[in-house]
Amino acid sequence: MAKPNDLVQGTLDLLILKTISLEPKHGWAIAKRIQQISGEVLQVQQGSLYPALHRLEQKAWIKAKWKETETGRQAKFYSLTAAGRAQLEKEAENWSRLSAAINLVVETT
Amino acid sequence: MLWARRFWLKLRSLFRHDRNAQRLDDEIQFHLDQQIAENLSAGMSREEARYAAMRAFGNPTFLKEETRDTWGWTWLEQIAQDLRFGLRALRRKPGFSILVILALALGIGVNTTVFTALDATAFRPLPVEEPDLIVRVIRWIPQRYGGTLFSLPEYVYYRDHNDVFLGLAADSCCYNVVYGGQPAANAVTMHQSALLTARLVSENYFEVLGINAVLGRTFLPEEGQSEKSNPVAVLSYQFWQQRVNSDPNILGKSLILNATHFTVVGIAPRDFIGSGDPPAVPDVWIPLAMQRYIVPGSQWMNNTNTYNVRMVGQLQPGTALKRAQPVLTVLAPQLAHTPIAKDQTASTTHLTVKRASFLDFGGTGAEFAVSVTLALAAAGMVLLVACASRRRGAIPRYVVSSVRS
Structure with a gap:
C-alpha cells in the first residue's frame, strides 16, 4: 500500500483540523463529516484517518479524550488545542492561496 | 511550550x-x-x-x-533491534570483531587526544586575568601581512604615544641560554646543568597581562630602564617545580645564565604558559633591558633593523577593538616622520589589533596551525578507516533486512 504523498497528507490534516474545530468528534464521525460536507466528492479511506489523527495528537495540535457516546459506548473524541487552532488558521490560509492561484491559472489559459 | x-x-x-x-x-x-x-x-x-x-x-x-x-519511539526500538543484531554478528565472528573494535578504539582515542591537546592550547584564550582586553598588534605593509614582530624602538614609540592601551607590553621569542658558571654561595642548584630557555619581556609585561607572581614579585618599572643594574629573573612554575624541586627559599638566590648572575625575584603562576605564539613555557623571563646578556652579540635597544619583539596591549576596560583601531592608524604614519622609521614603506604601514589567542597567524603560529591541522586530519583519517572497517562488518545486516522485508 502506498503512503499518501505530501499534498494528500497535508490536505488531510487540514480537513481533520477543520472538521473538529466546532466540536469534539470521534474518528468515524470525522470521516463521515468529511464525506458528507464535500458532497461525497472526497472519499477518505477511513482507516487512513488514524495515522493522521495520532500524528496530529503527538504534535499537540489536537487532544483526545475517551467519552461515552449517545449509544453508551466508549469512544475516543478529538478536539483542537490552542496550538491546533493556530495551525488550522495557517493551513487554511495556505490552502486558499494555493487553490486561488491554481484557479487563476486554470481559468486564464 | x-x-x-x-x-x-x-x-x-x-x-x-x-x-x-x-x-x-x-x-x-x-x-x-x-x-x-x-x-x-x-x-x-x-x-x-x-x-x-x-x-x-x-x-x-x-x-x-x-x-x-x-x-x-520507533527509532528507539530500531536502535535496540540493531544493537541486538550487532551483538549477534560480533559473536559469530570474534576475530574480525576484535579487529574492528580495536580500529574504532584507536580512531576514537587518537581523535580525542588531538582534540584535547588542541583545546588545551590553541582554542584557549591567553591564560590571563581578562583575556578579552588583551590584544596583539599586527603590522600591515600595503596590501600584505607584515607580521607581528617590531623593533624595540618602534615598541617604545607606540608604548609612549597611544592613549587606548592601559599598557602596551613587549615580549621576545625564546632564547637558549647556558646555565652554569662559577658556583656561588647562594647559587641556585639544579640536578643537571643545561640549556635553559629565556624570554625577554618588557618590565610591564606581567602587569599588562594581569599576572601576579605566586611567590615573590614580577618586574619593577625601574628594571626596564637600564642594563646591568637589573639582573633579575622570574621563573616559570614548571621550571621551579621540576628543576629546583619547588625550593621555597629560592627568592634572592642567584641564577647564572650566560655567565651573568640573575637574582630570582619571583615565580609565575602554574597556569601561565606565556603569551607565546605558539604557546611554550620558557624556563625564565628576563627584562628586555638585559637583552645583551641573553642574546650576546646583538644590540636591540636603539636598533631599528632588528624585529624581535611582539606587542600585546591591554585595552582600557570598556574600549572596543574598533576604538583602538583609529588611534593606531594615526600613530603608524606619525612614526614614519621619526628617525625610527627605517624606509619609505613606513609611511604606508598600518597596524591592526586583534584579540590575542594562541592560534595567531603569521610567524611561528602559522607553522603551529599547520601542524595542528595536519595532526587533526591524520586523526580524522584513522577514524574514517575505522568506520569503513565497521561498515564492512555491517554488510550482512542489510542483506538480512532486505530479505526480511
Whole structure:
C-alpha cells in the first residue's frame, strides 16, 4: 500500500483540523463529516484517518479524550488545542492561496 | 511550550505502549462497529455490512502499524533491534570483531587526544586575568601581512604615544641560554646543568597581562630602564617545580645564565604558559633591558633593523577593538616622520589589533596551525578507516533486512 504523498497528507490534516474545530468528534464521525460536507466528492479511506489523527495528537495540535457516546459506548473524541487552532488558521490560509492561484491559472489559459 | 508538551506526549507513549496499542484496537473496533451499524440500517445483510465496513476502512493491520509509528519511539526500538543484531554478528565472528573494535578504539582515542591537546592550547584564550582586553598588534605593509614582530624602538614609540592601551607590553621569542658558571654561595642548584630557555619581556609585561607572581614579585618599572643594574629573573612554575624541586627559599638566590648572575625575584603562576605564539613555557623571563646578556652579540635597544619583539596591549576596560583601531592608524604614519622609521614603506604601514589567542597567524603560529591541522586530519583519517572497517562488518545486516522485508 502506498503512503499518501505530501499534498494528500497535508490536505488531510487540514480537513481533520477543520472538521473538529466546532466540536469534539470521534474518528468515524470525522470521516463521515468529511464525506458528507464535500458532497461525497472526497472519499477518505477511513482507516487512513488514524495515522493522521495520532500524528496530529503527538504534535499537540489536537487532544483526545475517551467519552461515552449517545449509544453508551466508549469512544475516543478529538478536539483542537490552542496550538491546533493556530495551525488550522495557517493551513487554511495556505490552502486558499494555493487553490486561488491554481484557479487563476486554470481559468486564464 | 509546544515542544515540552510534545516531549511529554512522547515520553508518556513510551511507558504506555501496550496500553495505547490496546486502546488503538478499541478505537478502530468502535469505528468498524459504527460503520457496520450504519450499513445494517441501510438494509445490508450482516455479512455484507461487515465486508463493506472493512472495505471502506482499509487494511487494519497495516494502518495500526502506521499509527503506532507516529508515537515516536520507533527509532528507539530500531536502535535496540540493531544493537541486538550487532551483538549477534560480533559473536559469530570474534576475530574480525576484535579487529574492528580495536580500529574504532584507536580512531576514537587518537581523535580525542588531538582534540584535547588542541583545546588545551590553541582554542584557549591567553591564560590571563581578562583575556578579552588583551590584544596583539599586527603590522600591515600595503596590501600584505607584515607580521607581528617590531623593533624595540618602534615598541617604545607606540608604548609612549597611544592613549587606548592601559599598557602596551613587549615580549621576545625564546632564547637558549647556558646555565652554569662559577658556583656561588647562594647559587641556585639544579640536578643537571643545561640549556635553559629565556624570554625577554618588557618590565610591564606581567602587569599588562594581569599576572601576579605566586611567590615573590614580577618586574619593577625601574628594571626596564637600564642594563646591568637589573639582573633579575622570574621563573616559570614548571621550571621551579621540576628543576629546583619547588625550593621555597629560592627568592634572592642567584641564577647564572650566560655567565651573568640573575637574582630570582619571583615565580609565575602554574597556569601561565606565556603569551607565546605558539604557546611554550620558557624556563625564565628576563627584562628586555638585559637583552645583551641573553642574546650576546646583538644590540636591540636603539636598533631599528632588528624585529624581535611582539606587542600585546591591554585595552582600557570598556574600549572596543574598533576604538583602538583609529588611534593606531594615526600613530603608524606619525612614526614614519621619526628617525625610527627605517624606509619609505613606513609611511604606508598600518597596524591592526586583534584579540590575542594562541592560534595567531603569521610567524611561528602559522607553522603551529599547520601542524595542528595536519595532526587533526591524520586523526580524522584513522577514524574514517575505522568506520569503513565497521561498515564492512555491517554488510550482512542489510542483506538480512532486505530479505526480511
